[in-house]
Amino acid sequence: MNAISFVHEQLTAGKQFPKFKAGDNVTVNYKIVEGNKERIQSFKGDVVKIQGTGFTASFTVRKISDGVGVERLFPFYSPNVESVVLNKVGKVRRARLYYLRERQGKAARIKEKRV
Numbered sequence: 001m002n003a004i005s006f007v008h009e010q011l012t013a014g015k016q017f018p019k020f021k022a023g024d025n026v027t028v029n030y031k032i033v034e035g036n037k038e039r040i041q042s043f044k045g046d047v048v049k050i051q052g053t054g055f056t057a058s059f060t061v062r063k064i065s066d067g068v069g070v071e072r073l074f075p076f077y078s079p080n081v082e083s084v085v086l087n088k089v090g091k092v093r094r095a096r097l098y099y100l101r102e103r104q105g106k107a108a109r110i111k112e113k114r115v
Helices: 002-011 098-102
Strands: 025-034 037-051 058-065 068-075 081-088
Touching (some): 025 068
Antiparallel strands (some): 025 081, 058 068
């Protein structure tokens, strides 16, 4: 039974991410598969929400690309997520920042928390 539990731990080992919450600015590096080639692409934006628990947990990141808002959902335990880098800690009062969808320009900025 020890061998089975050892293999199970190796396959389901959780990745170590920095502690982040809604409002933080992060860069998510994830694998893109194009044909038989793999490359790592980064997605930098603000965390809109974190949802779920355990292996179904995921987080949504929003960025502005060419004047258009783009949101992308990343599962925490996806094998395609290489790493998450915490850039800024945001100062917000909510757990879900859906109001950012209607805002543009300076109104869509999030204040940085001073440490």
